[in-house]
Amino acid sequence: MHLPRSLKLTLAGIAALVAIAAIALAVVVHTLDLDRYARLAVAEVKTLTGRELKIRGSLEVSVFPRLALVAEDVSFANASWGSRPEMFKAKRVEGAVALLPLLQRRIEITRLAVADLDLLLETDAKGTGNWVFKPPAPGAAAAPAAGSPDFELDVSALAVDRGALAWRSGATRETLRLAVQRLRMKARALGTDRDVDLDASFREQRFAVKGTIGRIKDLVAKDGAWPLDLVATTDGAKLAAKGRIDLRPAIPALDLALDAEVKQAAGLAKLLGMPLDLPLPATLAAQLAATNGEQVLDPLKVRLGKSAIEGRASLRTDGARPFLRARLASPELDLAAANGTKRERRTGRVFSDAPLPLEGLRRFDGEAEVAIGRLVLPNKLPLEALKAQVQLKGGRLEVQPLAATVGGGPVSGRLVLDASKPKAPAIALKLDGKGISAERVAAAMGHAGSVTGGATDVAVALDGPGESIARFAGGANGELRLVMGPARASGAALDAGGGAISSILDKANPFRRTDPYTDIRCAVVRLPVRDGIATSQRTIAYETAKVNMVMAGTINLRTEALDLAVRPNVKEGIGIGAGALAELVRVTGTLSEPSVGIDTLGSARAALSVGGAILTGGLSLLGEAAFAKATADAHPCQTALAGGGTAKTQAPEPKKDGEGFFGSVRRLFQ
Numbered sequence: 001m002h003l004p005r006s007l008k009l010t011l012a013g014i015a016a017l018v019a020i021a022a023i024a025l026a027v028v029v030h031t032l033d034l035d036r037y038a039r040l041a042v043a044e045v046k047t048l049t050g051r052e053l054k055i056r057g058s059l060e061v062s063v064f065p066r067l068a069l070v071a072e073d074v075s076f077a078n079a080s081w082g083s084r085p086e087m088f089k090a091k092r093v094e095g096a097v098a099l100l101p102l103l104q105r106r107i108e109i110t111r112l113a114v115a116d117l118d119l120l121l122e123t124d125a126k127g128t129g130n131w132v133f134k135p136p137a138p139g140a141a142a143a144p145a146a147g148s149p150d151f152e153l154d155v156s157a158l159a160v161d162r163g164a165l166a167w168r169s170g171a172t173r174e175t176l177r178l179a180v181q182r183l184r185m186k187a188r189a190l191g192t193d194r195d196v197d198l199d200a201s202f203r204e205q206r207f208a209v210k211g212t213i214g215r216i217k218d219l220v221a222k223d224g225a226w227p228l229d230l231v232a233t234t235d236g237a238k239l240a241a242k243g244r245i246d247l248r249p250a251i252p253a254l255d256l257a258l259d260a261e262v263k264q265a266a267g268l269a270k271l272l273g274m275p276l277d278l279p280l281p282a283t284l285a286a287q288l289a290a291t292n293g294e295q296v297l298d299p300l301k302v303r304l305g306k307s308a309i310e311g312r313a314s315l316r317t318d319g320a321r322p323f324l325r326a327r328l329a330s331p332e333l334d335l336a337a338a339n340g341t342k343r344e345r346r347t348g349r350v351f352s353d354a355p356l357p358l359e360g361l362r363r364f365d366g367e368a369e370v371a372i373g374r375l376v377l378p379n380k381l382p383l384e385a386l387k388a389q390v391q392l393k394g395g396r397l398e399v400q401p402l403a404a405t406v407g408g409g410p411v412s413g414r415l416v417l418d419a420s421k422p423k424a425p426a427i428a429l430k431l432d433g434k435g436i437s438a439e440r441v442a443a444a445m446g447h448a449g450s451v452t453g454g455a456t457d458v459a460v461a462l463d464g465p466g467e468s469i470a471r472f473a474g475g476a477n478g479e480l481r482l483v484m485g486p487a488r489a490s491g492a493a494l495d496a497g498g499g500a501i502s503s504i505l506d507k508a509n510p511f512r513r514t515d516p517y518t519d520i521r522c523a524v525v526r527l528p529v530r531d532g533i534a535t536s537q538r539t540i541a542y543e544t545a546k547v548n549m550v551m552a553g554t555i556n557l558r559t560e561a562l563d564l565a566v567r568p569n570v571k572e573g574i575g576i577g578a579g580a581l582a583e584l585v586r587v588t589g590t591l592s593e594p595s596v597g598i599d600t601l602g603s604a605r606a607a608l609s610v611g612g613a614i615l616t617g618g619l620s621l622l623g624e625a626a627f628a629k630a631t632a633d634a635h636p637c638q639t640a641l642a643g644g645g646t647a648k649t650q651a652p653e654p655k656k657d658g659e660g661f662f663g664s665v666r667r668l669f670q
Contacts, residue, residue, distance in 0.1 A: 051076060055074050069093075113160075122166075122168035157187065178201070208232070212228070224246065239258070284302050311326065332373055333375050356468055367391050383406055407440040411431060411434075429460060433457060436455070476557060478528075533557065
């Protein structure tokens with residue numbers, strides 16, 4: 001193609017100017033007093049931020065084809081109240097900035113590489129971050145307002161090798177650390193997305209993140225919806241998130257498709273810093289969308305082993321307080337399903353002293369509806385047709401109504417966890433169960449055929465402190481009741497109650513190991529609880545066709561210490577002398593490690609006479625008079641239901657057809 005002579009001269013002139021400019025830039029760069037300009041840059045940073053920037057190592061600058069800088073041993077000072085002198089440290093920092101965008105007031109970092117990064121973000125006791133700088137010194141130019149940068153900032157490529165990022169809360173003084181082995185971010189050749197590849201560790205657990213994100217400048221400027229498509233993996237677990245985040249609202253609005261799978265829980269539990277005793281594999285699939293000030297998970301699908309949960313959850317953020325609403329349903333939820341890990345034998349206390357998450361209850365309000373066709377508890381006890389309504393307002397969590405079917409019998413109740421008063425949280429629990437079949441419960445828990453009959457009523461009414469389960473038990477007030485009617489139980493069924501119960505029955509009932517079945521006429525537990533002390537004054541009783549047993553003493557729920565006595569009594573006509581029967585079975589130790597022994601009659605009488613009937617607690621609750629009554633009482637179940645006093649001797653009310661003895665004693669509940 002033939003170009004006009006004037007155009008050729010113009011192009012030649014431009015080329016000459018570019019060549020001269022390039023030569024001039026090269027000369028300028030090689031003749032710059034870098035130390036002088038470095039000192040000026042450090043002084044300017046201190047003027048704007050009040051913090052000192054130090055470059056202790058070498059400094060290299062190049063201008064063409066882009067402005068580039070390499071600095072070694074770089075640090076930036078922390079806030080004056082900070083936990084250490086430096087907020088930022090790095091062994092080496094390399095940066096390159098495109099020149100032409102600077103003319104349009106855009107800072108386009110084409111490459112930023114950091115080696116041996118050490119960054120600390122922390123807050124003071126009032127919540128002020130160390131990234132908040134003091135105002136410029138008097139006479140200095142004002143810094144640009146937050147959210148309105150004087151320059152646009154974008155990063156096309158980022159590389160971090162061997163980094164450490166820490167977050168420290170000044171209120172709790174807790175520090176979280178993220179160790180970065182390798183981070184790479186690079187702009188795609190086509191489009192505006194950036195590829196991301198992160199290999200890091202948190203709480204000494206490795207994890208990786210791969211995928212794409214939007215431009216850094218859009219993230220900084222909060223310009224519309226910021227895209228992401230990321231997959232995070234750790235040992236045995238994976239989480240994928242794809243969609244957009246709108247950073248313009250005060251609380252970011254999310255529009256994401258979430259997909260998670262957990263095949264092994266150990267790695268994820270380590271990352272979260274909490275145990276995850278989940279039936280595995282566990283999966284989650286949900287669509288998270290934002291609309292009209294509300295974040296909505298719909299649909300929400302969760303699988304835990306063979307169990308499934310579906311429903312909808314939402315979080316409103318446009319009111320005075322965040323409001324969470326959920327509607328969840330499951331045909332079956334099995335919490336006892338094996339998760340492939342061996343459970344360690346529990347030792348120490350039965351009641352956990354781990355603090356309950358009360359602070360979280362005060363941060364939002366909410367309501368939920370839960371419906372589960374069949375819920376299997378960790379101890380394998382099945383609950384059928386469970387329904388619950390949950391309300392949370394001002395830190396007060398109430399579950400009412402709470403209803404289910406256990407062993408064919410209805411169970412209803414109410415639970416309140418009141419954290420509205422931070423210094424005096426409280427728990428109130430009430431449960432009532434009627435006609436629960438011991439036979440059906442035993443069969444559901446894997447002991448089919450070991451029990452027949454055994455209709456049971458249960459009543460629990462307790463309230464106490466709410467800091468933890470241990471504090472609740474240790475300060476509880478109320479009463480526990482259980483009444484079981486006629487039943488036939490095999491030795492295996494009675495052994496299933498635990499080693500202590502089995503040992504007590506062995507020592508108190510000489511027929512248990514010789515008879516194939518034990519014919520139980522009734523069993524009663526009535527335990528008043530005052531300030532964490534459960535007291536039995538002949539209010540625990542057990543009658544069989546051959547032997548009656550009465551228990552008295554205390555269970556200290558604060559220390560979990562046991563101080564109980566069981567007095568067996570062989571019925572007349574059985575053909576066994578009193579000498580073949582234990583005179584008194586002592587139960588001591590703790591709830592987690594009970595100890596069962598036998599006292600002679602002499603030592604039993606001595607122990608029972610010390611301190612009077614009820615003043616000193618423990619075995620002395622029986623007293624001499626109570627000891628004699630316990631030995632002679634022919635109807636200890638009635639006595640136990642009456643509160644340990646003498647059973648009524650007047651003629652009983654006419655019983656209804658089929659009611660029997662259990663029906664008559666049940667009326668004592670009413």
